[in-house]
Amino acid sequence: MIFIEVLSNILFVLALSYYFMTNMQWYSYKLERVIFHHTKAWWHLVYFLVPLLAYFILAKFNLSIIATVVYIGMLYKWRSEQDKQLVFTGRVKRFFAALVFFTVFVVMLKFAGVDYESFAVLIPIFLAYFISYIMEKMLFRGFQMKAEKKLDAMDKMVVVGITASYGKTSIKNYIAHILSAKYNTYATPRSVNTFGGVLKDINDDLPSDTEVYVVEMGARGAGDIKEISRFVNPHLVVVGKIGPAHIEYFGNLENIRNTKMEILQSERLKEAWVHDSAMVKPEKIVHSFGKEISNIRATLDGLDFEMDGENYHANILGSFNAMNIAAAIKIARALDVDEETIKQQLKTLEATPHRLQRMDAGGKLIIDDSFNGNIDGMLEGFNLASTYEGRKVLITPGLVEVDDEFNVQVAQRANEVFDVVVVTGDLNYKIFQENVDESKLVKLESKDKMQEMLVEQTTAGDLILFANDAPSFI
Numbered sequence: 001m002i003f004i005e006v007l008s009n010i011l012f013v014l015a016l017s018y019y020f021m022t023n024m025q026w027y028s029y030k031l032e033r034v035i036f037h038h039t040k041a042w043w044h045l046v047y048f049l050v051p052l053l054a055y056f057i058l059a060k061f062n063l064s065i066i067a068t069v070v071y072i073g074m075l076y077k078w079r080s081e082q083d084k085q086l087v088f089t090g091r092v093k094r095f096f097a098a099l100v101f102f103t104v105f106v107v108m109l110k111f112a113g114v115d116y117e118s119f120a121v122l123i124p125i126f127l128a129y130f131i132s133y134i135m136e137k138m139l140f141r142g143f144q145m146k147a148e149k150k151l152d153a154m155d156k157m158v159v160v161g162i163t164a165s166y167g168k169t170s171i172k173n174y175i176a177h178i179l180s181a182k183y184n185t186y187a188t189p190r191s192v193n194t195f196g197g198v199l200k201d202i203n204d205d206l207p208s209d210t211e212v213y214v215v216e217m218g219a220r221g222a223g224d225i226k227e228i229s230r231f232v233n234p235h236l237v238v239v240g241k242i243g244p245a246h247i248e249y250f251g252n253l254e255n256i257r258n259t260k261m262e263i264l265q266s267e268r269l270k271e272a273w274v275h276d277s278a279m280v281k282p283e284k285i286v287h288s289f290g291k292e293i294s295n296i297r298a299t300l301d302g303l304d305f306e307m308d309g310e311n312y313h314a315n316i317l318g319s320f321n322a323m324n325i326a327a328a329i330k331i332a333r334a335l336d337v338d339e340e341t342i343k344q345q346l347k348t349l350e351a352t353p354h355r356l357q358r359m360d361a362g363g364k365l366i367i368d369d370s371f372n373g374n375i376d377g378m379l380e381g382f383n384l385a386s387t388y389e390g391r392k393v394l395i396t397p398g399l400v401e402v403d404d405e406f407n408v409q410v411a412q413r414a415n416e417v418f419d420v421v422v423v424t425g426d427l428n429y430k431i432f433q434e435n436v437d438e439s440k441l442v443k444l445e446s447k448d449k450m451q452e453m454l455v456e457q458t459t460a461g462d463l464i465l466f467a468n469d470a471p472s473f474i
Contacts, residue, residue, distance in 0.1 A: 009121070166386040
């Protein structure tokens with residue numbers, strides 16, 4: 001019987017910890033975000049608190065194995081439904097190594113005659129989290145010192161810092177592409193924009209011969225951008241459009257604005273361009289931009305606009321990209337790239353993956369805007385789709401981490417433009433249900449049914465817009 005109890009305890013602790021660490025990884029290992037900002041907080045009740053209570057109750061009757069088996073079955077089904085499963089990174093492995101150590105220690109106490117059930121589950125998890133947290137802090141400091149040493153050895157390198165509520169990655173990619181005609185340019189990859197991500201990028205991938213390093217900086221709270229900016233100390237800075245992205249973390253638009261402006265705290269700042277939406281007062285080295293962009297013409301075939309008496313064209317979709325490209329042009333000018341080179345580079349400019357990226361397949365026009373999670377970008381995608389003469393299909397979860405009023409706008413505009421509106425997940429389905437004609441609305445319960453849905457709902461000649469893509473935990 002004791003063997004069954006011990007086995008039950010070990011398996012239950014491992015299963016509960018798997019759920020815990022999966023959620024921690026989803027939310028960047030921020031315990032506060034897992035507890036207070038989880039979009040499906042009811043999961044914690046179903047997959048953590050209730051199983052824990054059931055385990056303790058059944059353990060009183062030496063039946064904890066029943067709770068363990070049922071919970072593992074529940075967790076297996078839950079895991080199979082997630083499109084982002086736990087990745088066993090070094091951090092996760094260190095946590096589970098500590099967990100196994102403390103679990104074995106508790107088991108030894110059981111055989112020593114110490115009261116067992118009162119702390120057999122939570123104490124190992126708590127201690128493993130605490131020890132792994134201390135270890136990560138120590139390792140992180142080592143990574144930081146290594147990156148600092150590498151940057152010090154590259155003192156001739158120009159650093160360009162980018163932040164915004166919307167369009168950070170696009171601005172970064174456009175700058176890197178234009179500058180690559182003249183300089184050995186390197187940019188932080190994909191959407192890497194946290195302090196830890198930047199440190200890892202510097203240590204692992206930043207080439208030693210880089211002449212211009214373009215660094216994207218993101219934030220979920222005050223101080224996040226200041227931390228990155230004071231570390232890499234950019235010479236040139238762009239602050240793109242400010243808006244309500246991630247407003248649930250900041251509370252209000254003013255806090256978002258103030259956090260984005262932390263990028264100006266660089267000790268080496270020579271010049272900065274800040275979008276008009278930040279309402280910054282221009283100074284000697286800090287310029288506002290946006291109003292000088294005019295005659296924007298955006299179609300499904302590309303983008304044209306004027307700025308400072310010059311005409312620009314790029315095979316990029318979306319009128320908002322005029323602002324993103326304009327910011328890249330200003331950085332290029334500051335680094336003495338001539339106008340002819342800039343225009344030549346714009347001819348070969350490619351869309352940032354999953355951001356109004358056009359693809360033609362199977363007789364269908366597909367616009368992949370799945371990484372665009374802001375209302376301006378989403379509505380621009382709708383506007384572009386409205387110019388298409390054929391049948392139009394929208395696939396979206398709506399917006400996340402915004403007030404409901406924004407999703408009402410999205411749903412109402414979707415109803416005006418699209419013939420079929422496919423809503424993925426439960427997060428905003430009720431809002432779409434209230435604002436989209438019933439005959440148009442389709443609910444996609446699970447992403448693994450996406451292929452089946454596309455076969456049923458789309459035909460050759462359709463335009464299909466993937467607008468935003470929230471993982472299943474959202």
